[in-house]
Amino acid sequence: MGDAPGVDSEVRALRTVLLHRPGDELKRLTPRNNAQLLFDGLPWVDRAQEEHDRFAEVLRGRGIEVLLLTDLLTETLAVSGAARVQGVAAAVNSRRLGHVLADALAAYLRAIPAADLARVLTAGMTFDELPVAPDNASLVRIMHHDADFVIDPLPNLLFTRDSSFWIGPRVAITSLAMPARSRETSLTDLIYAFHPRFLGVRRAYESHTAPVEGGDVLLLAPGVVAVGVGERTTPAGAEALARSLFDDGLAHTVLVVPIAQSRATMHLDTVCTMVDVDAVVMYAAIQDTLSAFTLECTGDEVRIDGPAPFVVAAAAAMQIDVLRVIDTGLDRVTAEREQWDDGNNTLALAPGVVVAYERNVETNGRLEAAGIEVVRIAGSELGSGRGGPRCMSCPIARERI
Numbered sequence: 001m002g003d004a005p006g007v008d009s010e011v012r013a014l015r016t017v018l019l020h021r022p023g024d025e026l027k028r029l030t031p032r033n034n035a036q037l038l039f040d041g042l043p044w045v046d047r048a049q050e051e052h053d054r055f056a057e058v059l060r061g062r063g064i065e066v067l068l069l070t071d072l073l074t075e076t077l078a079v080s081g082a083a084r085v086q087g088v089a090a091a092v093n094s095r096r097l098g099h100v101l102a103d104a105l106a107a108y109l110r111a112i113p114a115a116d117l118a119r120v121l122t123a124g125m126t127f128d129e130l131p132v133a134p135d136n137a138s139l140v141r142i143m144h145h146d147a148d149f150v151i152d153p154l155p156n157l158l159f160t161r162d163s164s165f166w167i168g169p170r171v172a173i174t175s176l177a178m179p180a181r182s183r184e185t186s187l188t189d190l191i192y193a194f195h196p197r198f199l200g201v202r203r204a205y206e207s208h209t210a211p212v213e214g215g216d217v218l219l220l221a222p223g224v225v226a227v228g229v230g231e232r233t234t235p236a237g238a239e240a241l242a243r244s245l246f247d248d249g250l251a252h253t254v255l256v257v258p259i260a261q262s263r264a265t266m267h268l269d270t271v272c273t274m275v276d277v278d279a280v281v282m283y284a285a286i287q288d289t290l291s292a293f294t295l296e297c298t299g300d301e302v303r304i305d306g307p308a309p310f311v312v313a314a315a316a317a318m319q320i321d322v323l324r325v326i327d328t329g330l331d332r333v334t335a336e337r338e339q340w341d342d343g344n345n346t347l348a349l350a351p352g353v354v355v356a357y358e359r360n361v362e363t364n365g366r367l368e369a370a371g372i373e374v375v376r377i378a379g380s381e382l383g384s385g386r387g388g389p390r391c392m393s394c395p396i397a398r399e400r401i
């Protein structure tokens with residue numbers, strides 16, 4: 001067992017983290033479906049796994065407990081019949097399959113070994129893998145191509161940051177905006193509802209009515225949360241999250257940060273992450289324009305101020321004199337290239353110590369010049385899904401203050 005779960009900072013010593021070692025779901029990507037499945041290319045899967053194993057080793061080497069989503073999911077499905085029923089129900093879509101095929105498939109899946117079910121729930125299933133309905137007995141089977149999906153794969157599970165996040169002692173199951181990712185939360189939901197390790201853990205943002213993705217949520221300081229609003233998290237999502245955090249006493253101030261609605265800046269953590277208790281690395285092109293609305297809980301009321309410059313609003317909310325922005329000082333083209341390759345998407349292991357992709361040579365050099373220790377990992381294949389070390393990790397326990 002690791003530390004008691006709970007996270008109230010972006011940067012305090014990381015103790016336990018959830019990763020997902022990419023598996024067969026990446027082998028489903030083809031030039032025809034990769035864009036819809038939110039990948040910019042077709043990763044070489046063996047190499048992506050090697051890179052990911054190395055990432056996990058680096059963390060373990062620093063005494064951090066690494067939990068893998070597939071292990072937790074398999075254990076959950078092994079111990080809980082209710083988890084099986086729920087996981088299968090979320091994956092088997094009767095609108096696509098019709099009731100006859102859907103019912104037969106669901107019954108089949110509920111009975112297979114936990115590890116096999118975990119594979120189907122993550123890697124999906126194609127019509128030629130369909131274990132039920134002989135070829136000549138189902139019109140649905142006959143009319144689909146072999147390679148069509150009976151159950152869609154979830155290649156973006158790799159980015160565990162987005163499908164759940166911890167705030168204080170609670171976990172929030174998010175509400176993912178893109179259809180290609182929406183089923184991911186059915187798996188994080190199962191793990192946190194039924195895995196013995198998490199029994200008794202309470203939920204944050206339980207209504208999860210409107211889209212909120214973990215990549216948009218930054219825990220600037222205890223009680224102070226920044227939420228990006230752009231391609232993924234919506235204004236309604238940010239407002240609902242803020243109100244729910246206030247109601248549960250999990251935050252007193254929420255900064256809502258508008259970001260461009262584009263793929264390059266899909267989450268707040270693609271342009272800004274914390275590297276120390278009072279410092280962020282930020283994409284230079286937005287440094288002067290990033291702004292924030294400040295939502296504050298004052299008794300029963302929610303007060304909205306702003307917009308004001310993000311760094312000013314953040315420092316005020318964090319009660320520090322200045323939030324240092326580490327100037328990556330790059331020329332526009334290099335900055336744009338390294339932003340695209342997740343140079344700003346660092347994972348803090350402790351104040352002033354971050355994991356970053358090695359390829360972002362200039363950004364990393366600037367971080368080091370500013371006194372930040374940069375632990376470099378390879379990401380040539382992992383990066384094709386457009387996510388860096390922060391996206392690929394969900395901290396479950398950090399040192400609490």
Ligand SMILES: NC(=[NH2+])NCCC[C@H](N)C(=O)O
Nearest residue numbers: 038159215267385386387391
């Ligand atoms: N927190 C993040 N920046 N996550 C990156 C997610 C990348 C993923 N391919 C997507 O489009 O959703």
